[in-house]
Structures are given as C-alpha cells and as structure tokens.
Amino acid sequence: MNGIVYHPDYDKYDLGTNHPLIGNKPKKTMEMLKRTSMISSFTEFTPTLAEKEDLLRSHGKDYVEKIERLSKTGGMLTFDTPAPKGIYKYARRATGGTLVCGSKLFENYSIMVNPLGGFHHASKNHSSGFCFFNDISVVIEYLRTYYQLKKFMVIDLDVHHGNGTMDIYYNDSTVLDISFHQDGETLYPGTGSLKKIGAGKGEGYTINLPLPPHTGSDAYITAFDRIIPSLTHQFTPEIIIYQAGVDAHHADPLADLDVSVQTYYRLAKAIHSLSERYSQKLLVLLGGGYNSDACISAYENVFHGLLHHEKCRVEKDPNHAKNLDIVDTRISNLQKVLKPYWNFS
Numbered sequence: 001m002n003g004i005v006y007h008p009d010y011d012k013y014d015l016g017t018n019h020p021l022i023g024n025k026p027k028k029t030m031e032m033l034k035r036t037s038m039i040s041s042f043t044e045f046t047p048t049l050a051e052k053e054d055l056l057r058s059h060g061k062d063y064v065e066k067i068e069r070l071s072k073t074g075g076m077l078t079f080d081t082p083a084p085k086g087i088y089k090y091a092r093r094a095t096g097g098t099l100v101c102g103s104k105l106f107e108n109y110s111i112m113v114n115p116l117g118g119f120h121h122a123s124k125n126h127s128s129g130f131c132f133f134n135d136i137s138v139v140i141e142y143l144r145t146y147y148q149l150k151k152f153m154v155i156d157l158d159v160h161h162g163n164g165t166m167d168i169y170y171n172d173s174t175v176l177d178i179s180f181h182q183d184g185e186t187l188y189p190g191t192g193s194l195k196k197i198g199a200g201k202g203e204g205y206t207i208n209l210p211l212p213p214h215t216g217s218d219a220y221i222t223a224f225d226r227i228i229p230s231l232t233h234q235f236t237p238e239i240i241i242y243q244a245g246v247d248a249h250h251a252d253p254l255a256d257l258d259v260s261v262q263t264y265y266r267l268a269k270a271i272h273s274l275s276e277r278y279s280q281k282l283l284v285l286l287g288g289g290y291n292s293d294a295c296i297s298a299y300e301n302v303f304h305g306l307l308h309h310e311k312c313r314v315e316k317d318p319n320h321a322k323n324l325d326i327v328d329t330r331i332s333n334l335q336k337v338l339k340p341y342w343n344f345s
C-alpha cells in the first residue's frame with residue numbers, strides 16, 4: 001500500500017514573491033495526482049506538527065529557538081532564506097509530514113510520499129537554501145528512537161548537493177548518504193566533491209557524485225546504474241529515503257544538468273525496485289524543483305515510476321551524449337575513491 005501526506009499549511013511554506021521557492025507546489029502536485037487519477041493509488045494522511053523534541057534530535061536548541069523567534073515577527077535566517085511570519089509552524093508541518101510518512105511505513109505502507117520534504121541544506125546549527133529543519137535527519141532519528149532502525153540509505157537526486165545531511169552524518173556509518181548533484185564549482189552550495197567520503201566511523205558512508213553542467217539524461221542514468229544498485233546490494237538498508245528533487249530537469253531556472261521528464265520515470269522505477277528487493281520501505285520526499293509546469297510534469301513521472309506504470313510522459317530530450325565520456329571518467333574516479341569500502345563489478 002502507498003500513502004501521501006498533505007495539509008493546506010503546505011501552501012504557506014512560501015518565501016515571498018520573486019523567491020524561487022514555489023508556495024503552491026505541493027497543492028499543484030496533489031491536483032496533478034487527481035487529474036491523472038493516480039491519487040486513487042495513495043491513501044491520504046494529515047501531517048502533524050513536528051514536536052520540538054523531534055527537531056532537537058537533529059538540531060541545536062539555539063538554532064531551533066532562533067527560528068521560533070524569527071517566526072513571530074518575520075526576518076531573515078540567512079542571505080537566501082527569508083523567515084516569514086509563521087514559518088516555525090509551517091516548517092514543523094512539513095517536517096511532521098515526513099514523520100507521519102516514516103511511521104506509516106511500519107503500518108503496512110511500503111511507499112510514503114511527502115510533497116513538501118527533503119530539506120537537505122539544513123545542518124545542525126545552520127541553514128540556507130530555503131531550508132529550516134532537515135526532515136531527512138529528523139525522520140532518521142525518529143525511526144532510530146521509536147523503531148530501532150539501524151541502517152538508513154539516503155538517495156538524494158536533487159540537483160543541489162545535500163550539504164546539510166552530509167554534515168549531520170559525516171561520521172556515522174548507520175546512514176549511507178548518497179548525493180548526485182551538479183558540480184559545486186558551478187552551482188550552489190559549492191560543496192560535495194567526490195573526495196568527501198565521510199570520516200572516522202563514517203568513512204566510506206558519504207558518497208558524492210558531482211556532475212558537470214549539461215550532463216544529460218543518458219549519462220545521468222548511466223551514473224545511477226553504475227553506482228546505486230551495487231551500493232544498495234552491499235549495504236542492505238532497512239529503509240530507503242529518496243530525495244526526489246526534480247531541479248536537474250532541463251527547464252529548471254536554477255541549474256543546468258539538462259535531464260528530461262522521462263529520466264525521472266526511469267529513476268523512480270529503479271529506486272522502487274531496489275526498495276522492493278531490499279528494504280520494503282521507501283520514503284519519497286519531493287525536494288526541489290523551480291519551474292512550475294516542467295516540475296509538475298517531472299513529478300508526474302516520478303509517480304508513474306513509483307507505481308511501475310508501463311507509460312509515462314515523454315518529451316523531446318535535449319540529450320548531450322557527447323558528455324558521456326566526461327561523466328564516465330567521474331564515475332570511474334568515484335569508484336576508485338570508494339574501492340577500500342565498496343565493490344563495483
């Protein structure tokens with residue numbers, strides 16, 4: 001069984017006019033699911049408000065209270081992240097949605113989706129990139145506390161590097177944190193080099209694949225196929241958390257990876273198959289996506305993939321096959337860096 005969470009508060013997680021974060025994206029996603037009748041494959045649940053104690057497993061007290069304070073009057077958290085009035089409640093609603101998803105995975109639901117989740121730029125005591133609370137980490141700590149889970153796999157395909165999640169779990173071997181993103185030399189937040197592989201007990205458990213601008217669909221899929229299935233097989237996660245940001249799409253105004261909508265179908269289908277084989281628990285957080293029409297089409301294909309539909313939306317693919325060689329070299333370099341920890345046959 002599958003489920004999804006939504007609440008009208010989601011529309012209020014809006015950082016103002018002229019800000020790329022689209023406040024009505026979750027609502028548009030729900031409308032798309034109704035239009036395509038895919039909503040009938042999902043049970044709807046209401047997100048709760050995350051409790052302060054849930055947030056404090058991942059974030060410092062001062063940081064959480066700073067957001068609580070800013071939220072009373074409105075202000076700026078960081079240079080690119082305004083904290084509008086009421087944001088403390090709306091960000092806790094978004095995080096609460098991820099927590100509801102996490103617990104439903106223990107009530108016979110095998111796929112749970114939060115259309116307002118995947119805030120991967122929030123670290124323990126700092127954030128930017130339109131994020132307040134790192135719901136990926138908050139749900140990991142929640143499942144660790146209440147369900148005694150020990151092996152979490154994060155597959156973060158948002159075009160931006162998941163720097164907050166990486167910072168929180170850099171020394172932790174219980175979270176295999178994989179991020180595919182556009183090269184930090186050409187895109188915010190500038191981090192995520194393939195040499196960043198974790199430290200201490202967590203050495204080998206942080207995996208970064210920075211991709212060059214105009215990577216294109218074929219090269220992206222090749223990278224996925226050569227890295228992700230093999231790692232899943234070796235790590236055998238108890239849950240897969242899929243940050244399904246669609247800002248690698250070619251029409252996205254913030255980035256340049258140039259993948260097509262049909263690529264999202266292929267990726268979601270592959271991740272669902274991995275979850276069926278290894279974890280039986282798949283938590284999907286829809287992450288970033290900043291071109292309204294294209295991003296809803298890309299999400300539509302994420303859902304077609306999750307539901308193993310035969311068909312998906314297809315568009316003309318601006319594929320850049322010429323970049324396959326460059327990406328191929330990066331994949332080989334990443335496999336070389338990871339050789340002491342993982343086998344790639």
Ligand SMILES: [Zn+2]
Nearest residue numbers: 158160247288
């Ligand atoms: Zn993003």
